[in-house]
Amino acid sequence: MRSRIYAILRKEFIHILRDPRSLVIVFLLPILMVLLYGHAITFDIRDIRLGLLDQDRTPAARELVEGLVSSDYFRLTGVLQSREEIGEAFLHRRMVAVLIIPQGFAAALGSRPQSEVQVIIDGSNANTATVAMNYLKAYFVTRSLQLNAQVMRTPIELQPRVWYNPDLKSVNFIVPGLVAVILMLICALLTSVTVARERETGTMEQILVSPVRSLEIIAGKTLPYILLGLLDGIVVVVFAWLWFGVPFRGEPLWLLGYALIFIYTCLSFGIFVSARVPNQQMALMMTMVSTLLPAILLSGFIFPLASMPKLLQLLSYIVPAKYFLVIIRSIMLKGIAGPLLWQPALFLVLFGTLLILISVKRFKINLEG
Amino acid sequence: MGKILHIIKKEFIQVRRDRGMLMILFVAPILQLLLLGFVISSEVHNIRTVICDLDNSSTSRLLVERIRNSGYFDLAFFDTRQNHLHDYLDNGRAVVAVVIPADFSTRLQRGEPAGLQVLMDGQDSNTSTIALGYINGILQSEIMDQIEGKLQGSEAAAEVHLISPNLRVWYNEELKNSDYMVPGIVVFLLTMVTTLVAAMGLVREREIGTLEQLLVAPLHKHELLIGKLVPFAVLGLIEVVFALCVAKLIYDIPIAGNLGLLFIFTLVYLFTTLGLGLFISASSGTQQQAMFLTLFILMFFMLMSGFLFPIENMPRVMQGISLLNPMRYFVLVIREIFIKSATVRHLYPQGLALLIFGGVVFSFAVLRFQSRMK
16 A cells, blocks of 8 residues: 555656746745735834814914824825815825814813814725724824813823734734745645646546555645645745744744644645546636635634624634634744644644545545446 | 637637536635625724723722723633733633723722723734724723713813814715725626636646647637637626625625726726736646736735725835736725715726736737747
């Protein structure tokens, strides 16, 4: 049995080596992607474009605006003369929010308990709008407290302490996540063609009539890619660690072990798809369409799963990247001891094995039918 | 012309005959649209929190209630053993720990500032920042209430002057995030499907050897090309119509602007995606290579187009690179048309960019294709 697996394994290796261009792509693409998106993806919302309509034109009004613009959060991008201009300004995207200081603002500030300013926000991007709104609300409360410093003092102080990622750098969150997402996509695409290719070129029959068992075919077809995927993973993690300085607090060997399991699961998914479609084109397209968006949106890579509707949370259980994301972040950022992460790892093993078993069964049917 | 029609017919027959292909082209994308529109929300909910109330007074309990009632926090654990809080964060059972110190209420009564400790798992810097913002907001309303309560009837009240902002939101009053995200998903699905079919279509015929048969047929290369691409373009348009119906029926997104304008932009955009697919097809030796290149391009389209992450927040260099991303312009166009009913007057720079991209990418692809076919 061993020699038969070995034969398939060797054949698969020859396939890989015969196509050096794909090999270069498999190693170059992930590095390029980590480099690009590690830099591009940030959560920090800064420099929100602010317009000003100052109908008061007093020192008090100017001070209010200066306090706002001197923060990192807002950038003054236009001064309006009338309310009628706001619509056009929003449509040309010159500003996201407009601060209107009505006539009599300064006078009211000296005489009445409340003096009102108006803010109009372009709500089309709900996320930016919400953040802008929260910044503005907080700013006006702070400003009110400052103005009345003699009478009112801040009675409660917030003392936040942030663990694992004290500077709240999003790169530390994004880059390990990217590793998981990219590995999942590449690995699934790698194996999705293997079986389909044989079927398309007609060599499947030859293998099927040979004395190789279906489990041996699957094993021989998966093993070389596990090696390839693991090498790929190591290259990407080392690159992320060196280039972005993402902390690595845990045990590298444990990460390596878990990466092996994760890669196994992703490759199994590729095999699973490969075993049910008639040709490479279908296999590749099926894999791409079914993994790309879920790997990014349903894995917790960017959007926290806890905030999603229950149905989507349930669906996320079948996205392998979800488990590895927890593992790689826990090991790299938290420095969690490896054995504590047995739960997600166990799930990956079970999931991968289930997919392999289904694929093997599928082969048997093929063989008999 | 008749010859082109024959090829078009052949492609349509091929697609129709292939039920798996129909699944990939229609069912899978629409299914994803149905689900994923709910994924992306600007709010963070159910933040698992452990409360450590060492004060246990009516004041502290009121504060805990305020945190609970905000609706953002899932007060999953209560634990007064301060040195155990570490464990909750380490094993991920909670991401936020709020510690109310033992002297919290007494200090407040004496008029001294009291501290409120918040420990958080900073891994997900986004969620942490948002959570901190929520707590800050809760505290601020608490502070304002306390101050108002203290000042009521007292002499100092006359001295107080507050600035009260009156915030109003235009276009999307309820700040529904799906209004913004769903059009983006529609664009991405269109991009994915059309690039994919064009990228796979030709390389496949070459790999399995049927391309030679087409090449020896009495056809001009441009006829072959048009015949191959027109069905893909039609598929893309059908896809968009389907997706828009779903977007309207399920997510009730507003379609405020001119649909005809959107249709024209879509046609222009299709030149880019089909051209890219063709280019990939002509440049790759195997279907797998074509797929890896497609993956790379689709990731670039998705992550650097403003679809998921606003471009304004990126570092300058990355903003510059994103100018090379055609999807960036189309995502903006569809959102502006839908939400703000923008017109050509507001969108001509994007239209121009898309025209240039379409022209350049498509001509490049055709040249590449012709040189490969020789």
